[in-house]
Amino acid sequence: MGRRAKNKQAPPEPLDRKEYTSTKKLGKRKAEDLDDKPRPAKKSKDSASAKSNSKPSKTGPRVKFTEDDANSSEGWEDVQDEGVIGDLDSLLGDEDDDFRGPVQEFDFGSDEDEPEPAPLLRGRKSKQSGPAPKIVPTGSDDSSESDSEDDEEDRITIANMAARSRALDEKAAADAELDIAEQQAAAASDDEDEDIDMEEDVNGDIDGAPFRLPTATEREEEKITVPDVHTVQRRMRECVRILGKFKRLAEKGRPRAEYIEQLVADICSYYGYNEFLAEKLLHLFPIPEAIEFFEANEAPRPVTIRTNTLRTRRRDLAQALVNRGVNLEPIGKWTNVGLQVFESSVPIGATPEYLAGHYMLQAASSFLPVIALAPQPNERVLDMASAPGGKTTHIAALLQNTGVVFANDANKARTKSLTANVHRLGCKNVVVCSYDGREFPKVMGGFDRVLLDAPCSGTGVISKDASVKINKSERDFTLLSHLQKQLILCAIDSVSPESKTGGYVVYSTCSVTVDENEAVVDYALRKRPNVKLVETGLEFGREGFTSFRGKVFSPSLSLTRRFYPHVHNMDGFYVAKFRVEKRAKAKKGPDDGAEATVEVVLEDGTVENKQEDVAFDSDEDRPYLEEAKRRRMKAKGLRPPPRTKAPAVSATAKASA
């Protein structure tokens, strides 16, 4: 099977996939990699960059594109060619043939043969899956949440491209050898695992040695020595298996909590997380699935680009890049502007097309909030936290350079890369500004749509930034969720409920934690009775939680969408879409001794009375802060004070009870 075919993204996982039983292959690749050393926290990043620096293909893509391919392969519907096509010739000059690569057959047939463009919102499921591409993405416009200032400095220009290409060729040769060695090691490891499974009996005995949890003393001893990676691996696998059939398989007298504790400790040493985050993420999923999530965070996600429809069409861009030796394919039916890059002989962040603004290097997950926002031509849109501008420029393109996008970011330094991207992509309807988002709508209001792509912990992008594994504490999550709650109220208040075409807010994060997602959205629903959740228009993604570990959220939270690396092969992401209704005048005020209510005019014209609760309320977080404090005390072996009241039930639930 050719590399391209091998790397081709598998069909999407079903929306409600529930079977996560396979733990057989747990971490075996790591065991080989680590050579009996504990997994360093940075491992995933390192391996990602090693992969991405590999194998430029002088011969270009190995799969021939034919008319049939073009017409049959899903997702090749063209977007409207609304904009100016950049003049590539002026960028290339005469000597640039070196960079072009051989001309590839990339035939889409005639325009007449083309299928009708797919409506943007008619998404299905992501095709993404499969291994990381061999590719050299050096562009800095990925709207993933890491700072991109450094990338800007490292950017490859036409002037230094030839030298870089040569260096990459040399690296590629070395990489090819590594690839072969890696494949052989993986095959050997596969055989080993099969053998283990064959020998394992129902009690988890392997080679006659029954599995048992280490004692407290053994665990203490292990802390001061370097744990054997095979032991840790096997123990994780056994803990997962036993926790799945606890009554039948657990050692007598050992409570479930001890197995969980051991599993968390092993996840920390094997994958390099701090204990707090390992536990937090483990609780998000059934245990076997959690391991799949941790595993997925060790592999880079596919490299994807978004066609800038202000400058070109996807088919033209694809053809131009294929001619340079880039091996690519549409991401999936859910987007008609996305391309997945499998392999490239040129730095994908420095091609003439890139420099001419024909595309944005952008994670597939970053398309989602903008698709959900669905801006309409001539609208006034606020992108409240917008740097470095991946989503801003996407919004501008969907507006077809009409209307206006206010691209705001509190971090002035980051607005430089935002401005650079806005210029490169030819967005003429963008105003860049730098306010704390919490100053809106005082600064400016009355928007048709607002995107709040909120600052977050980044637990969805661990494969890109492994430092998240160790640098996030309980306090960070509390502070972030507090800020997110403040920002979301300001985003809602910045929308004009009278908008003829809009009246929507989209809230998104690149985090998978409930504190930063459902808890924030539920809070907004309670504080702003005039908003309700609506369908995101994204037809894949898991439903948001309506309850989580004792917290009960509004049932409408099921309209929000979660995306996971191990399910959708994209960064972990969350998207919620609100419709902002008209707020009529308050009926009674607190002075009357009763809670204020407002008349909310619903879309169908009916009027509903809802409780008015406008201000940001720090008291809201108090029970959670107290609960966190109790847990900290417990962890230190201190006796926490008795609870004053149950912290978990949301006001929505109370109000509706």
Ligand SMILES: C[S@@+](CC[C@H](N)C(=O)[O-])C[C@H]1O[C@@H](n2cnc3c(N)ncnc32)[C@H](O)[C@@H]1O
């Ligand atoms: C998730 S990133 C935004 C990514 C961006 N939407 C994109 O697609 O390229 C979050 C941004 O929020 C900004 N930010 C942090 N606190 C903010 C605040 N209080 N108001 C506005 N922006 C803020 C950060 O500087 C950061 O650029």
